[in-house]
Amino acid sequence: METLRNKLNTLKLTLFTKKVLLALVDIPLGQVRSYAQIATIVGQPGAARAVGSVCKNNPFPVTIPCHRVVPSKFLSTHSRQDIGNYSCVGGVKKKIALLLKEGVKVVD
DNA sequence: CAACACAAAGTAG
DNA sequence: CTACTTTGTGTTG
Numbered sequence A: 001m002e003t004l005r006n007k008l009n010t011l012k013l014t015l016f017t018k019k020v021l022l023a024l025v026d027i028p029l030g031q032v033r034s035y036a037q038i039a040t041i042v043g044q045p046g047a048a049r050a051v052g053s054v055c056k057n058n059p060f061p062v063t064i065p066c067h068r069v070v071p072s073k074f075l076s077t078h079s080r081q082d083i084g085n086y087s088c089v090g091g092v093k094k095k096i097a098l099l100l101k102e103g104v105k106v107v108d
Numbered sequence B: 001c002a003a004c005a006c007a008a009a010g011t012a013g
Numbered sequence C: 001c002t003a004c005t006t007t008g009t010g011t012t013g
Helices: A004-010 A015-025 A035-041 A048-056 A072-077 A091-101
Strands: none
Touching: A004 A015, A015 A035, A015 A048, A035 A048, A035 A072
């Protein structure tokens, strides 16, 4: 069967990218992960910025819940201004809306 | 080679 | 102690 993992293997993606994307899919509903956390999961702690690059180049806009990825600061503040960025359609505004819809508290 | 959707440590006050 | 600056990291253009 064509799992997402299989598709990722088909595409011309680097190992790091593939791991990151898989980690994003693994994020439970209503939960958020920081870029640093993802970086650590894929085995490259400190490469948070690289993770951001991957999300930005995200090959599957809907399949990959890149909106659940936020800066580590957000984990502490939950502030809307520390939500980070979002390249997909709708921008940061849409990102916030999605998170709220999924049950993630976002302070104004 | 330079830029980027970040993070953590170091320096200055 | 808080605030700003610098370095690390991997992908993409």
